[in-house]
Amino acid sequence: MTFILDRLIRINRPFKRALQVFADSALIGLCFATAMMLRLESVVFVSDPQVWLVLVPVLPLTIFVFARLGLYRSIVRYITxxxxxxxxxxxxxxxxxxFLVALMSSAPIPRSVPGIYAILLFLVVGGVRFLMRIALRQSSGNARKPVAIYGAGESGRQLQNALDQTREYTALAFIDDDPELQRSLVAGRRVFSPEQAGLLVENLQIKAILLAIPSASRARRREIVAQLEPLGVEIKTIPGMTDIVSGVAKFSDLKQVTPEDLLGRDPVPSRPELMRQNIAGKVVLVSGAGGSIGSELCRQILKQNPAALVLLEVSEYALYAISMELRETLAREERSIPIDAVLGSVQNPGRVRAILRAFQVQTVYHAAAYKHVVLVEENVVEGIRNNVFGTKVIAEAAAEMGVENFILISTDKAVRPTNFMGASKRMAELVCQGLAQSQTRTTFSMVRFGNVLGSSGSVIPRFRAQIEAGGPVTVTHRDITRYFMTIPEASQLVIQAGAMARGGDVFVLDMGDPVKILDLAQSMVRLHGLKPYIIEETDQPETERGDIGVKIVGLNKGEKLYEELLIGDKPQGTDHPRIMSATEVSLPQDELNALLEQLQRACHSFDIATIRKIFLQAPLAYRPNGEAIYDLMWTASHRKRVVTLPKLTVIEGAKDDLQAKYSL
Structure with a gap:
């Protein structure tokens, strides 16, 4: 039977239509004969040619009407x-x-026969098609993955209809938390309660649960996913309702539920007047425009109709990618805003001043920075030159050129830092605070926040890659926690915070609750339909363990267990519920300049020990973990190399040579 159905599916459309016409013709004759037999309660009419002659006009006209109504254009597998x-x-x-033919031809056909015939023909023609639909779907469904749909509302029903037209999934049941829907049938599938999901997975061999709740809040989705995670099946979701309504996505465009879908909060609506204040009708520059935050800032800025948008980026490819994306967005929306993509480093004073002067920039969002803790710990001088002196160059140029607003993108790692990256960002804050005190032309402000979901170097893409490679997933410490925020929310809050600045403000974004990274790793494994286990805590045989191991590898260089957002203890609220204002220690301009001169000399001489000492003495609350220095060039210069030559062993120290070579 399966073989026959597969052959039917593969034949061409014209032949399928001809087959339907032939079948309907046979059914018309069969229903007429049955109607006569039921009415006369005998088969004596079979031998009367006059009875059968009425079918000569009835049969072709009926087929013609069916064809005009589009019945033969319908695909039986997808008929509704x-x-x-x-x-x-x-x-x-x-x-x-x-009826008319029988009346006109005086054929011996009772008047009630057309009525009986109509009932029979409707039941048979419709019934045969729907029976064939069931058979064809069951035939193709044998290879389809059995799934359950979470949500028996309108979205769930539409998803089930969409799945019936695919060959990847077959929906066997619904799950819904509405007691009124439970134990009822929706689209022929029974609705179960969430508490029955475990039995459902076990008894029906469900391989995935599809979330059909596009309007649910992130908090609600987190609750549902937390309830489903232990079942050990894949969890997928349909697109958001906005994408569905706009036509960007369809119900059947299923995607894996990701941590990004669950960790972020439901955003607070942005305030239009704050979003526009420093942008609308103004020339805006974004440094580090190709980075995670910089690129999203550019997208948000473009929505506020600036007079022009200047993209400053040191990476050629990153600059190309974001500039092309923004220009394509404008073309699609039929808008015209100048986008100037400028290659350059914020460490180059002449280049930065020339850019600000040439484009007459009015607002600067300074996002250019080295932000990866371990890389900066291993490349201290370059990290400081970019994060501290790069900020100094562009901030002083902004003040000199009369830029109206300068917003520094800072980080939670600047609070009581344990690493050079955090300390350098806190020093960059001091630079902006000092300029805010020493002049009045430019309004300087700083916005401090934690990790953003999907940023380059984020832990989530690393975990995902490790899971796809078969593990293990590596976590630095079982108690380590981090704050997370979506990139669009962070960028909108940065823009709104900058609009509230009065000069020297340090704004802190409300990051919500911290997330335990070990729990995040295990959750990601479960979302892939796999079972996690902590490698160090199991003595079970390998065959009895879970699917993916989670390995605790120890803290990275300079890494903190807990991130903080405030140095002081008394943040003040602002007009925005997720933006706070902090009062932080600052330095008078002359003291700051003296400190920066010392730091400049230490960088020039490649003296990491002195840099460390300067940071310890400065008001940064810098408290490194231990005395070790991890800078790659520093450690290489302090290693003794033994070079063996014929009949001669030479001990050479490379420190002086390296200092001469790398002190630019």
Whole structure:
């Protein structure tokens, strides 16, 4: 039977239509004969040619009406209840034609026969098609993955209809937390409660649960996913309702539920007047425009109709990618805003001043920085030159050129830092605070926040890659926690915070609750339908363990267990519920300049020990973990190399050579 159905599926459309016409013709004759037999309660009419002659006009006219109603354009596998309307109309016309022909030809056909014939023809023509649909779907469904749909509302029903037209999934049941829907049938599938999900997975061999709750809040989705995670099946979701309504996505465009879908909060609506204040009708520059935060800032800025947008980026490819994306967005929306993509480093004073002067920049969002803790710990001088002196160059240029607003993108790692990256960002804050005190032309402000979801170097893409490679997933410490925020939310809050600045402000974004990274790793494994286990804590045989191991590898260089957002203890609220204002220690300009001169000399001489000492003495609250220095060039210069030559062993120290070579 399966072989026959597969052959039917593969034959061409014209032959399928011809087959349907032949089948309907046979059914018309069969229903007429059955109607006569039921009415006369005998088969004596079979030998009367006059009885059968009425079918000569009835049969072709009925087929013609069915064809005009589009019945033969419908694909039987995907036929829906709407086809019954076409069948009913066609059957009605067929019965009328039969009645008129019988009346005009004086054939021995009782007047009640057309009515009986109509009922039979409707049931048979419709029934055969729906039986074939069930058979064809079951035939193709044998290879489809059995799934359950979470959400028996309108979205769930539409998803089930969409899945019926695919060959990847077959929906066997619904899950819904509405007691009124439970134990009822929706689209022929039973609705179960969330508490029954475990039994459902076990008894029906469910391989995935599809979330059809596009309007649910992130908090609600987190609750549902936390309840489903232990079941050990894949969890997928349909697109958001906004994408569905706008036509960007369809119900059947399923995607894996990701941590990004769950960790972020439901955003607070942005305030239009704050979003526009420093942008609308102004020339805006974004440094580090190709980075995670910089690129999203550019997208948000473009929505506020600036007079022009200047993209400053040191990476050629990153600059190309974001500039092309923004220009394509403008073309699609039929808008015209100048986008100037400028290659350059914030460490180059002449280049930065020339850019600000040439484009007459009014607002600067300074996002250019080295932000990876371990890389800066291993490349201290370059990290400081970019994060501290790069900020100094562009901030002083902004003040000199009369830029109206300068917003520094800072980080939670600047609070009581244990690493050079955090300390350098806190020093960059001091630079902006000092300039805010020493001049009045430019309004300086700083916005401090934690990790953003999906940023370059984020832990989530690393975990995902490790899971796809078969593990293990590596976590630095079992108690380590981090704050997370979506990039669009962070960028919108940065823009709004900058609009509230009065000069020297340190704004802190409300990051929500911290997330335990070990729990995040295990959750990501479960979302892939796999079972995690902590490698160090199991003595089970390998065959009895879970699918993916989670390995505790120890803290990275300079890494903190807990991130903080405030140095002081008394943040003040602002007009925005997720933006706070902090009062932080600052330095008078002359003291700051003296400190920066010392730091400049230490960088020039490549003296990491002195840099460390300067940071310890400065008001940064810098408290490194231990005395070790991890800078790659520093450690290489302090290693003794033994070079063996014929009949000679030379001990050479490379420190002086390296200092001469790398002190630019």
């Amino acid at each position: 209840g709407r086809a019954l309307r076409s069948i009913a109309i066609g059957v009605f016309f067929s019965a009328v034609i039969l």
